[in-house]
Amino acid sequence: MGDCCGGSPGGNTEERKRTKAIDRELREHGKKTEHEIKLLLLGAGESGKSTLAKQLKIIHQEGFTDQERIYYKPVVLANAIRSMKALLSAAEKFGYVFQDHNRERAGRWAMITEADPLLPPLAADARLLWEDNAIQQAYRRQNEFQLSDSAAYYMTSMERLAGASYLPTDMDILRSRAKTVGIIETEFNVGPTRFRLVDVGGQRSERKKWVQCFTDVTAVIFVVGMSEYNQKMYEDDTTNRMHDTLRLFQEMINSKWLVSAAMVLFLNKRDVFQEKIKHIDLSVCFPDYKAGKNYDAAVEFMKNRFLEQNERPDRAVYTHVTCATDTNNVNVVFTAVKDYILSKALEEAGMSMAMRIT
Numbered sequence: 612m613g614d615c616c617g618g619s620p621g622g623n624t625e626e627r628k629r630t631k632a633i634d635r636e637l638r639e640h641g642k643k644t645e646h647e648i649k650l651l652l653l654g655a656g657e658s659g660k661s662t663l664a665k666q667l668k669i670i671h672q673e674g675f676t677d678q679e680r681i682y683y684k685p686v687v688l689a690n691a692i693r694s695m696k697a698l699l700s701a702a703e704k705f706g707y708v709f710q711d712h713n714r715e716r717a718g719r720w721a722m723i724t725e726a727d728p729l730l731p732p733l734a735a736d737a738r739l740l741w742e743d744n745a746i747q748q749a750y751r752r753q754n755e756f757q758l759s760d761s762a763a764y765y766m767t768s769m770e771r772l773a774g775a776s777y778l779p780t781d782m783d784i785l786r787s788r789a790k791t792v793g794i795i796e797t798e799f800n801v802g803p804t805r806f807r808l809v810d811v812g813g814q815r816s817e818r819k820k821w822v823q824c825f826t827d828v829t830a831v832i833f834v835v836g837m838s839e840y841n842q843k844m845y846e847d848d849t850t851n852r853m854h855d856t857l858r859l860f861q862e863m864i865n866s867k868w869l870v871s872a873a874m875v876l877f878l879n880k881r882d883v884f885q886e887k888i889k890h891i892d893l894s895v896c897f898p899d900y901k902a903g904k905n906y907d908a909a910v911e912f913m914k915n916r917f918l919e920q921n922e923r924p925d926r927a928v929y930t931h932v933t934c935a936t937d938t939n940n941v942n943v944v945f946t947a948v949k950d951y952i953l954s955k956a957l958e959e960a961g962m963s964m965a966m967r968i969t
Contacts, residue, residue: 648952649827651872652810653863654834655856656845657760659879662785662935663834664797664810669781670942671799671806683779687787689725691765691772694758695737696723698746698766701756707745716740734773741766754841754891757848760883761786785936794824801949822868830873830952833860837913837932838883840896853896861920864928873955875948876917876930878910882937 654660668674675683699720702709709717716736723733740746750762759765764786771777779787790812797808809824839852864874885906893900893909897916902908914930921928929951931944 647805647807648829648956650806650808650952651824651828651831651869652808652834653821653831653859654877655836655852655859656790656812657788657839657852658834658836658856659877659933659935660810660834661789661795663832663877663879663933663941664795664808665785666935666938666941667799667808667945668797669938670945671801672797674781675784677778680779680784683784683787684777686789687779687783688729688772690759690761690787691737691769692723692725692727692729694762694765695720695740695769696725697756697758698749698762699740701749701752701758702745704756705749705752707748709740709743709745713740713743713745729769729773731770731773734769737766737769741769754843757843757845759788760838760880761788781938782936804949804953806949825866825868828869828872829956830875830948831863831869832875832877832948833863834877834879834935835860835913835917836880837878837910838880838887840893840913841887841891851896857917857920860917864920864926865922873952874926874928875951876914876928877935877944878914878917878930878932879935881932881934884910 652660652664699717702717716739719736720733720740750758753762764782765772768783772783795810797810799806799808811821811824835856836852839856842852844850844852844855860876863869888904888906888909890904892904893902893912897912900909900912902912910932914932918928918930929948931948933944934940
């Protein structure tokens, strides 16, 4: 019988070769995904997601190359300049007056943009301005305007950052903030297991892209910026960041697309929260919180408030209090999380195998 498709015998041979090649690629992909753990990193903007991704690169990918440090240099410098500018603007808005010898320095900084080089004289000016009472008073009211959590770090590092041979350190890179746009993947091995960490932007404008990443997710790591309980969002400057994060977590933990994924909750920025709770009661965010300025009580209350969003009593949520800028802390926590995720993955695989057999 002739070929009903009208093709030549040679064409069929080529088609069979292509089919075999595709089958081979699919088998290889199957082998790879059998040993690959896909971690989806979610959370609101400023929660510390990207900092966590950088830490895992330091721990499991031999850190940053000199080329990568050169790439981060303008990001770090722009962060430092932005912090100084935000403090100056706030001091002016609140009506704080600079000491006479610092007024000219404040005027010079007012002319600077993030694109300008950070020259040593400007860095020296920044150090003296940071010590001025006007800036310190503004800094104490940082919840009333948008300011990086790392502002104090930058202010005390300005002269080092302005050095001619400056190259960012690990901590400089961890502290740096750049808006995550799109989807960023990081792959690394831990023993025989391949991990693929998927980081997506947390700003409202980026969240519509999240659903693209919901396929074949082994575990979700949802990151919360604990210290943001008295801060407003960048996007609208009216919505409390913690309230927005709670709503977001409720959507994710109850999403039908993530029902089979292990759920890990990181209460992050422990260090900033520990200092802030000494001065600002958690009741400014949660009026029903009554335990006062007590770190342990506040952490427990916040953890429970997030766990209450889970509408499935049979779903476990693995919770850790973290500091994403602390490499040792992230290493210890991720080791524990890795063991938990792998055990859940084996459990799921065992259930799937049992279903196939029956």
